Amino acid sequence: MKVLFIGGTGNISGEISKLVIEKGWDLYLLNRGNRLDKIPEGAKAIIADINNEEEVSKLIKNMKFDVVADFIAFKPEQIERDIRLFTKKTKQFIFISTASVYQKPSAYHMITESTPLYNPYWKYSRDKIKCEELLIEEFRESKFPVTIVRPSHTYGIEKIPLAVKSGKGAWSVINRIINGKPVIIHGDGTSFWTLTHNTDFAKAFIGLMGNRSAIGEAVHITSDEAITWNEVYDCIGNILNVEVKKVHVASDLLVALKPELEGDLIGDKANSLIFDNSKIKRLVPDFIAATRFYEGVKISIEYLLANSELQVEDEEFDSFCDKVIELQEKIISSYKL
Structure with missing residues (x-):
């Protein structure tokens, strides 16, 4: 499988990159090269700023992928750019959204993927909702092969979950x-x-990659x-x-x-x-947040x-x-x- 990650060296994407390499898949990481030490051995770096659409378009002109995943898209205009760049260039486009898009406050204690998307308190979440809406509309209109993934609070070796914290770390x-x-x-x-630990998240994410049943779907990945x-x-x-x-x-x-x-x-x-994790377990039957x-x-x-x-x-x-x-x-x- 030929895979392109936009980003690929962060708290979530870094663990997924490691698993992709372990599986023997062909991995390309498109980023600005600020964290070259985090690129796993065997991955191929494409050094560019994704916001420079013209440059990226030239770099991937003769390339096609089985999966493209954007870990650093936060605004609707970035998704519009991705649609232009990757239409007919990938069999699956995975957008990393956020579980904070779900209705606040929630009307029901258990969150499912059908919980309404509504967050009047956080612009970050509202922008992610707009991104999702653009992608689903593109899927409906032109079959753009999108899968939307909503992480909740995902942590790892370099990230400690805290309630009220400093912007400089834990x-x-x-x-x-x-x-x-x-x-x-x-x-x-x-x-x-x-x-949710990032190693658990990565296992579920890998199960969605190349998964035809996940096309056109939105799914959260969290611990139980x-x-x-x-x-x-x-x-x-x-x-x-x-x-x-x-x-x-x-x-x-x-x-x-x-x-x-x-x-x-x-x-x-x-x-x-x-969270009700029935959907991710249906799409990836062997997933367990261990x-x-x-x-x-x-x-x-x-x-x-x-x-x-x-x-x-x-x-x-x-x-x-x-x-x-x-x-x-x-x-x-x-x-x-």
Whole structure:
């Protein structure tokens, strides 16, 4: 099988690339070449910016693929470009969307692929919905061979799932836990959340590649394990052998103090998300998300502690946490009877 990945070296796509090579498939990675060390041995790099449509068109002029997957398309105009570039050049085009497209708040606790797509809180999600709509319309009008994949919160060795976190990585929160400082969890920490290890995600994704039954379909790939945010932090604390000092702060208050959190919280993490994975299991019958969260995050934490270059401090984030926690403590103290 001849495969082209646009991107191919990220948290999700990197693991899929490894499996493609293991299967002996012919893999091309089209990216800007900023992470050449992440390209698996045996893959062929096409160094270009996908946003330079004219250049990419020339580079793939005489090429055709069994599967093309775009891991870095976020806006409708990027999908319009992909349709122009890959019409009649691939037997299957896979678009990586997001599970945050599902209705917020959900009208039913179990998310299926038929759950309405509606997220007024996050432009990122609304843009992904528009991308999906463009692709489905193209499938209906001209049989463009699209498969839409919706990941939820997918993590791996270099990514630790956290509730309220720094934009510079996980270290700020992990370091606070190690040093006995309180950490912020949105709401009361009892909402359910689904976390999927990237190696599990990759197994399901591979099963969709070249799968004729997946053409014209949208499918999410997630674990069947749903745990609360309190349990997420308790797992991390157990691994670090530290009791986590959890401070619960209302999501609305966090957004009021830091508006850029609205999409990530109100549009995503503040909601309980439990997924019905019947569809992916029907399309890929041998798929099982085998990595329990405790096992997966233990590897991630050990990797972070072993690699000092990943231990990036964020004084602005730490200051924000301290101020929010202090503010809440003052409010509580001033209204105690």
